[in-house]
Amino acid sequence: MKTAKETWETAKGALQVQVSKANFDTWLKDTVGISHQGNQFVIGTPSAFAKEWLEKRLHSLVTKVLISLVGHEVEVQFQVCPDQDSVWQGQNHSQSKLPPPVGNPRHTFENFVVGGSNRLAYAAALGISEEPGRQYNPLFIHGGSGLGKTHLSHAIGNEASENGFKVVYTGSEQFTNEFISSIRERRTEEFRSKFRNADILVIEDIQFLVGKPQTQETLFHTFNELHDTNRQLVITSDRPPKAMTTLESSLCSRLECGLIAQVEAPDLETRLAILHARAEEQQVVIDEAVFDFIAQRCQRNVRELEGALTALIADAKMAQQRPTLELAQEALRDMPSDNLGPYATTPASILKAVADHFQISLESLKGRKRDNRLAMARQIAIYLVREKTNCPLQDIGKLLGGRDHSTILRGYHRIAGVVSTDPAVQRNLHQIVANLPM
Numbered sequence: 001m002k003t004a005k006e007t008w009e010t011a012k013g014a015l016q017v018q019v020s021k022a023n024f025d026t027w028l029k030d031t032v033g034i035s036h037q038g039n040q041f042v043i044g045t046p047s048a049f050a051k052e053w054l055e056k057r058l059h060s061l062v063t064k065v066l067i068s069l070v071g072h073e074v075e076v077q078f079q080v081c082p083d084q085d086s087v088w089q090g091q092n093h094s095q096s097k098l099p100p101p102v103g104n105p106r107h108t109f110e111n112f113v114v115g116g117s118n119r120l121a122y123a124a125a126l127g128i129s130e131e132p133g134r135q136y137n138p139l140f141i142h143g144g145s146g147l148g149k150t151h152l153s154h155a156i157g158n159e160a161s162e163n164g165f166k167v168v169y170t171g172s173e174q175f176t177n178e179f180i181s182s183i184r185e186r187r188t189e190e191f192r193s194k195f196r197n198a199d200i201l202v203i204e205d206i207q208f209l210v211g212k213p214q215t216q217e218t219l220f221h222t223f224n225e226l227h228d229t230n231r232q233l234v235i236t237s238d239r240p241p242k243a244m245t246t247l248e249s250s251l252c253s254r255l256e257c258g259l260i261a262q263v264e265a266p267d268l269e270t271r272l273a274i275l276h277a278r279a280e281e282q283q284v285v286i287d288e289a290v291f292d293f294i295a296q297r298c299q300r301n302v303r304e305l306e307g308a309l310t311a312l313i314a315d316a317k318m319a320q321q322r323p324t325l326e327l328a329q330e331a332l333r334d335m336p337s338d339n340l341g342p343y344a345t346t347p348a349s350i351l352k353a354v355a356d357h358f359q360i361s362l363e364s365l366k367g368r369k370r371d372n373r374l375a376m377a378r379q380i381a382i383y384l385v386r387e388k389t390n391c392p393l394q395d396i397g398k399l400l401g402g403r404d405h406s407t408i409l410r411g412y413h414r415i416a417g418v419v420s421t422d423p424a425v426q427r428n429l430h431q432i433v434a435n436l437p438m
Helices: 004-016 021-028 048-057 059-070 119-130 149-162 172-184 188-196 213-228 249-255 268-281 288-297 302-319 325-331 347-358 362-366 372-389 393-399 405-416 423-434
Strands: 032-037 040-045 075-080 139-142 167-171 200-204 232-237 259-262
Touching: 004 021, 004 032, 004 040, 004 059, 021 048, 040 048, 040 059, 048 059, 048 075, 059 075, 119 139, 119 149, 119 232, 119 259, 139 149, 149 167, 149 200, 149 232, 167 172, 167 188, 172 188, 172 200, 172 213, 188 213, 200 213, 213 232, 213 249, 268 288, 268 302, 288 302, 288 325, 302 325, 347 362, 347 372, 347 393, 347 423, 362 372, 372 393, 372 405, 372 423, 393 405
Parallel strands: 040 075, 139 232, 139 259, 167 200, 200 232
Antiparallel strands: 032 040
């Protein structure tokens, strides 16, 4: 008769072909058979976390495999081994390998600079990478290009895979292409299995599914399957669900049932923190005046900010000198400024154009009166400032008489939700934009 240890090693061989390599290496590889008495089979785990994960996710499969090996019913129990060195003899637990990163390994939570413009999205992303499906499901992150959505989604994938979860990461275009290929090649079951057996499914740029009803329906059913089994979905987009007016209503309602977190253009303090962090990563000493110059010059997004710093450092290395303010001004001379020049579209110029269009004063636009005409003007002003300048919500609130973040966000969503369907809103926006300085 085989010992518990021998039986379990045989069982692990059978389990290895039935679970993903990442899950096997993380959760099963370093477990051992401790005892087999009567119907009770005890399996030792290296940690309480591993014990909990196996109990929740693989208990039934492990039981089934062991029954097939021993020939009778068994009651499987997992327990943390009190003396790891005595049980894991012959196994090098310290060298067990974690699964490879799912996303770009450079994008981690550790090097993501947190500020007021992204704090909620960061906290939610970190939370679900540790405990997917428990809260914020789905997590919908939206914002303009270059503001950190991809960094966060890759960080989720990397962190969660290191925690032993199976992560599937895809863009909406890739999801669509694989769906079409699966139909053409009669591999629909393989397609479903790939996306519905994940612990975390990350889909980037869902706005590109607009106008693709069949793909949307497939995502809807995938969503239901994962959500009903408490597995995590992470969606990114350049706009909130309500602003995608041709998105199927059933899918839109699903996307809105979790947490919607917006990432915004970073404020000055956050831009400076990002520049300091990236300079430290590259071990380059830069004067504060240079950081200030770049932070003032590049306000719209993080990608542009980091690109400007990279260009400066490259020029400094070529010139074999420190990155000075003079060199920064020369390096960024041809880069369009976000806030310089008489013809730049600014939040102030948008407020003036809106006030002129509605034939009201700027004081009234910023004031506290709330008749229908003024309310519409403020909401359109909020929408245009967000769309045309990426100005942070808190800054828009200050421009409009000190209104709070939630009030500004509601105003933006009211216009974003009807911009494609309301002729009056479309007409107002078109006429105002036509008079904006570009």
